Amino acid sequence: MNALLVDDSRLARTELRHLLRAFPEVTVVGEARHAEEARTQLRELQPDVLFLDIHMPGETGFELLASLETAPHVIFTTAYDEYALRAFEVNALDYLLKPIQENRLAAALAKARAKLTAPVPALAPAAEPEPEEAAPTPLTEQDQVFVKDGERCWFVRLADIRLFEINGSYTQIYFEQHRPLIPRTLQHLEQRLDNRVFFRANRQQIINLKWVESIEPWFSNTLKIKLRGGPEVEVSRQQSVRFREMLSL
Incomplete structure (x- = not known):
């Protein structure tokens, strides 16, 4: 799973990169300080997952997403909780509040992994029954x-x-x-x-x-x-x- 980190704070990017070392399946392929830099990195690196801050100089994280024709799976990383509703309206996988907790990061990556490994549905006969609804994902008290x-x-x-x-x-x-x-x-x-x-x-x-x-x-x-x-x-x-x-x- 290739990840791109987008945050204007070098310290925040360093801390997130450090946390991601606990997940060997994740490779940080690049970092960006603002939206324009992120657009270039997205074109060149084609990451699977985008860790995206909201408040950045110039364009916000939401404005960056609005400017893209296609985007990888997005996990917002921010110090502000008031944008959670808007984050899920743009189909973000998760919304992590800083300082990011390792168990919350693990849950977000599990969602990304499930999306990336989901099989592409094949054409089925018209009489094929619909699959049963998946059991709800259990939550911990720290979620x-x-x-x-x-x-x-x-x-x-x-x-x-x-x-x-x-x-x-x-x-x-x-x-x-x-x-x-x-x-x-x-x-x-x-x-x-x-x-x-x-x-x-x-x-x-x-x-x-x-x-x-x-x-x-x-x-x-x-x-x-x-x-x-x-x-x-x-x-x-x-x-x-x-x-x-x-x-x-």
Whole structure:
């Protein structure tokens, strides 16, 4: 996998190059300081993946992409989280916030690898059944997820989310003082979340165990859990049994 690094900061390029040494399948074929230099490098080197900063002197990373007839797979690298929505609108593979964490870089490269190694679909008979939908990719607590609610959007680490709660046909997310709604079911989220960190307390709620402040016995041998920053969550009888078994010595 050949990569081109585009960033006006020499230090940022050096740090990213250093991080990429941990991934032997990646070869850094070039670096560029601004959009014009990047265009030349793209024509000459034909990289598979473009690590692209957004704020650069002259043209922004978005303006560079808009000027290209074709582009490699793009992974944005930036210190600003407010452009996440726009990044995914231009089909970026990922959006890495500086300072870049190695586990986030690994996840981004996994996406690039999957794109680059995906087989070209062959012509199939008309009666060929459609393939089953792939299982959702599991997430770690250090992964960042893009959340949009109306006109507002966030890029938030899963470790900072203390509660997922059903709200009508949506799921409400609790982090900091925010309570955005996302069009996802708890069942879908449960399949993607690390069950060592996120626990299904009942039919309506999934809690982050690392945000538990206190636990007390409740009615009918159930438990009540208080999360730091609130709220209190009543654990169902069946899940109370599982909670005790899971966290006992």
